[in-house]
Amino acid sequence: MSSEGKKSILVAVGVVQNAAGEIFVCRRGESQHQAFKWEFPGGKVESGETVAQALARELEEEIGIQVSVCEPLMRLEHDYGDKRVTLDIRRVTAFTGEPHGREGQPSRWVPVPELHHYDFPAANRPILDKLLER
Ligand SMILES: Nc1nc2c([nH]c(=O)n2[C@H]2C[C@H](O)[C@@H](COP(=O)(O)OP(=O)(O)OP(=O)(O)O)O2)c(=O)[nH]1
Numbered sequence: 001m002s003s004e005g006k007k008s009i010l011v012a013v014g015v016v017q018n019a020a021g022e023i024f025v026c027r028r029g030e031s032q033h034q035a036f037k038w039e040f041p042g043g044k045v046e047s048g049e050t051v052a053q054a055l056a057r058e059l060e061e062e063i064g065i066q067v068s069v070c071e072p073l074m075r076l077e078h079d080y081g082d083k084r085v086t087l088d089i090r091r092v093t094a095f096t097g098e099p100h101g102r103e104g105q106p107s108r109w110v111p112v113p114e115l116h117h118y119d120f121p122a123a124n125r126p127i128l129d130k131l132l133e134r
């Protein structure tokens with residue numbers, strides 16, 4: 001069934017980078033949309049929240065870090081057919097805490113040139129292109 005006319009879900013996504021330039025990625029669980037794909041941590045923006053607030057909350061919940069500095073990287077829309085998402089992607093350049101899969105999800109630091117070895121959701125293609133061009 002087409003999701004045409006359906007409202008897009010706004011998602012705050014964090015590209016968390018360490019001093020070595022590696023990026024922290026997690027694997028989605030079996031019961032989640034886009035199951036088993038690798039992702040940048042983040043989640044839905046709740047009503048009354050700004051994207052920055054949602055990002056801070058999601059990164060605390062999912063990977064146990066506190067965001068100190070983030071900057072917009074890009075915003076994109078994608079239609080999965082069953083679901084339409086708007087991803088607001090922020091680069092997180094300063095944070096406290098050590099990222100880990102706080103919900104038991106597999107997670108790891110990956111050097112940027114190796115990101116393309118990971119199976120990300122289709123919506124992520126432009127994000128990878130952008131990261132790889134730097
Ligand atoms: N976090 C994240 N979500 C992504 C990425 N790429 C992508 O298409 N998505 C999609 C998958 C989901 O449909 C949606 C994110 O929702 P989510 O499932 O993470 O939301 P949430 O953390 O609030 O979790 P939940 O409680 O609903 O499981 O955005 C990505 O790189 N990171």
Ligand SMILES: [Mg+2]
Nearest residue numbers: 041042043044
């Ligand atoms: Mg999430």
